[in-house]
Amino acid sequence: xxxxxxxxxxxxxxxxxxxxxxxxxxxxxxxxxxxxxxxxxxxxxxxxxxxxxxxxxxxxxxxxxxxxxxxxxxxxxxxxxxxxxxxxxxxxxxxxxxxxxxxxxxxxxxxxxxxxxxxxxxxxxxxxxxxxxxxxxxxxxxxxxxxxxxxxxxxxxxxxxxxxxxxxxxxxxxxxxxxxxxxxxxxxxx
Numbered sequence: 001x002x003x004x005x006x007x008x009x010x011x012x013x014x015x016x017x018x019x020x021x022x023x024x025x026x027x028x029x030x031x032x033x034x035x036x037x038x039x040x041x042x043x044x045x046x047x048x049x050x051x052x053x054x055x056x057x058x059x060x061x062x063x064x065x066x067x068x069x070x071x072x073x074x075x076x077x078x079x080x081x082x083x084x085x086x087x088x089x090x091x092x093x094x095x096x097x098x099x100x101x102x103x104x105x106x107x108x109x110x111x112x113x114x115x116x117x118x119x120x121x122x123x124x125x126x127x128x129x130x131x132x133x134x135x136x137x138x139x140x141x142x143x144x145x146x147x148x149x150x151x152x153x154x155x156x157x158x159x160x161x162x163x164x165x166x167x168x169x170x171x172x173x174x175x176x177x178x179x180x181x182x183x184x185x186x187x188x189x190x
Contacts, residue, residue, distance in 0.1 A: 025181035096126030
């Protein structure tokens with residue numbers, strides 16, 4: 001985990017240049033601890049060791065990706081400013097993905113379409129995807145609990161398969177970036 005302290009911010013107001021009070025913030029980039037995808041067309045398949053995560057919105061070939069990450073604790077007196085899911089797509093698409101919070105009871109090596117968690121709550125979404133670039137998806141901080149394991153489910157309405165590097169691709173592995181700081185409400189469990 002990396003922690004970066006942000007310097008004093010400068011703001012331009014109506015009267016000219018003004019210095020705002022420093023708001024110390026921490027930035028943490030956390031690698032995904034587990035990821036896999038499931039496929040309706042191969043409902044019993046366990047795909048946790050795949051080099052790519054896949055999502056597909058077609059009814060007959062629907063695919064969902066699942067990720068787990070441990071969200072860092074928020075230092076005393078600070079709250080969550082932002083939480084971002086960072087993915088690297090290997091396909092381009094005018095349609096992006098939706099990210100849902102889901103149960104964390106699944107295991108990377110045993111999850112299949114038949115055993116996937118049903119529970120989900122919306123956290124964020126992306127627009128179009130560009131292959132080879134980092135896709136940053138802002139997640140709803142009110143639905144993220146510091147110090148806990150966060151389960152994510154990716155879906156799409158795209159009528160084709162969209163692929164992303166999985167954690168097996170170390171250089172381009174998915175991660176979650178958390179920014180904390182003062183001046184925001186303390187983060188409480190949803």
